[in-house]
Amino acid sequence: MSLVVAPPHRSMIHCKTPKFRFKNPQNLFGKTLTFYSLKSPTHFNSLLCLPVNSVRPESPSIQTHHPIQELLPLLAFSLTLLCFRLLSNVLLPDFALRWQSLVAFSREAEARTKSYPKHLWEAIVAYEDRRFFTHFGIDPVGIGRAVLSLSVRGGGSTITQQLVKNTFLKNERTFWRKTLEMVLALALERTMSKQRILSSYVCKIYLGHGINGIESASKFYFGKHPSQLNLAESAMLAGLIPAPEHRSPLRDRSSGKTYQARVLKRMVKFGFLDIKMALLTVRQPLYVRLRRPEHADELSDASSFSELGVGLKSKVNEEGTESTLKGTWDWERESKIREVCEEMERWAMKAELRSS
Numbered sequence: 001m002s003l004v005v006a007p008p009h010r011s012m013i014h015c016k017t018p019k020f021r022f023k024n025p026q027n028l029f030g031k032t033l034t035f036y037s038l039k040s041p042t043h044f045n046s047l048l049c050l051p052v053n054s055v056r057p058e059s060p061s062i063q064t065h066h067p068i069q070e071l072l073p074l075l076a077f078s079l080t081l082l083c084f085r086l087l088s089n090v091l092l093p094d095f096a097l098r099w100q101s102l103v104a105f106s107r108e109a110e111a112r113t114k115s116y117p118k119h120l121w122e123a124i125v126a127y128e129d130r131r132f133f134t135h136f137g138i139d140p141v142g143i144g145r146a147v148l149s150l151s152v153r154g155g156g157s158t159i160t161q162q163l164v165k166n167t168f169l170k171n172e173r174t175f176w177r178k179t180l181e182m183v184l185a186l187a188l189e190r191t192m193s194k195q196r197i198l199s200s201y202v203c204k205i206y207l208g209h210g211i212n213g214i215e216s217a218s219k220f221y222f223g224k225h226p227s228q229l230n231l232a233e234s235a236m237l238a239g240l241i242p243a244p245e246h247r248s249p250l251r252d253r254s255s256g257k258t259y260q261a262r263v264l265k266r267m268v269k270f271g272f273l274d275i276k277m278a279l280l281t282v283r284q285p286l287y288v289r290l291r292r293p294e295h296a297d298e299l300s301d302a303s304s305f306s307e308l309g310v311g312l313k314s315k316v317n318e319e320g321t322e323s324t325l326k327g328t329w330d331w332e333r334e335s336k337i338r339e340v341c342e343e344m345e346r347w348a349m350k351a352e353l354r355s356s
Contacts, residue, residue: 035220046166049112052165088171090169090174090176090180091168091169092168092169092255095168097280098167098168099168102163102167102188102200103106103191103192105200105203106192106197106199106200107196109196109199109200109202109203110195110199112197112199112203112215113199113202113203113226115225115226115227116202116214116226116227117226117227117229117234119231119234119272119273120226120229120234120237121198121212122267122272122273123197123234123235123237123238123263123267123272124159124202124241125159125198125272126237126238126263126266126267126269126270127238127239127241127262127263127266127267128162128238128241129158129159130157130266130270131158132158132159132194132198135158136186137158137160137161137182137185137186137187137188137189138160138161138185138186139158140156142157142158146189152242157181159197159198159201160185160188160197161181161182161185161190162201162205163188163201163204164181164185164188165181166204166205168184169181169184169205171246188234202214205241206244207237207240207244208240208244208248209244209245209248209250214226214237217237217240218233219249221233221236221237221249221250221289222287222288222289223289231273231277232260232281232282232286233286235260235263235264235267235281236249236256236257236259236263236286238263239256239258239259239260239262245342246257249286250286250288252333253288253333254333254336254337254340256286256288256342257282257337257341258340260281260282260286261282261341261343261344264278264281264282265278265344265347268351275348275351275352278348279344279345279348281342282341283341
């Protein structure tokens with residue numbers, strides 16, 4: 001049996017409580033509750049038929065917060081502290097001052113290097129970063145090649161990245177330092193022009209024996225200003241950049257020609273130089289000059305090599321006159337130099353055959 005609210009009679013319109021009566025449950029639609037509500041004495045609402053089991057009291061709405069939302073401020077604070085920690089490990093403390101100094105120094109470096117010969121720029125770009133004038137601070141091709149070759153020693157660093165590393169970062173070989181190096185390289189490319197970046201790099205690069213910059217290295221090794229460097233001398237200086245102490249011709253006279261030949265090959269490969277000029281250059285004698293007398297004992301066995309070799313010039317006497325040191329013939333080093341020239345000739349022949 002169901003409970004039905006019947007409409008009130010005329011005499012009951014003004015009553016406050018409705019009248020209820022029971023009907024036969026067979027005449028109804030299942031277990032339903034039909035309710036007629038009276039809003040006003042003369043108006044009735046429409047009929048609402050709802051299942052009895054579906055009628056539930058409405059609970060007040062409670063706003064619940066997900067646990068992750070409560071942890072977000074703590075996570076953000078922790079990540080901020082972690083970032084500051086990582087930056088302090090790889091970034092020099094006076095970074096802001098160094099950045100301003102580099103931007104100001106780049107203008108001076110650009111003016112100072114205007115007289116440098118074209119082949120010096122080409123040798124450095126060909127050997128260190130051949131896509132320097134086309135990339136945006138990082139070289140995706142170089143990075144991909146370094147990853148595919150599983151290079152442990154690094155690789156893929158552009159000239160811009162090297163300038164950033166030498167100016168702003170500590171000497172720690174970590175993933176975070178490499179990442180920050182890329183980010184700062186992108187920012188530096190948007191701040192300075194390509195020519196200013198290259199000029200700053202050339203003036204700051206370390207070239208062995210406590211020497212920084214091409215100008216100081218040119219005077220130390222050859223006793224001349226960079227504007228007077230020939231192609232052979234420029235190629236040798238460019239070959240020193242990756243490992244100047246190890247490749248210094250003052251420590252191993254044959255290494256000067258070895259890495260000079262590598263630079264010349266890359267210049268030919270990337271279109272900065274033709275093969276004939278490269279062969280003529282590698283055959284020229286390379287004279288390295290000592291400017292400090294304290295190196296005389298270290299190189300007392302230096303040889304005046306043949307026209308394919310390396311001659312060593314030094315101011316070692318008190319009058320300041322220039323003399324060439326002569327000692328015993330170093331057959332091992334001389335043979336290495338000849339091998340370099342012969343290998344260069346074989347490489348040139350193969351290159352000409354491929355091009356023809």
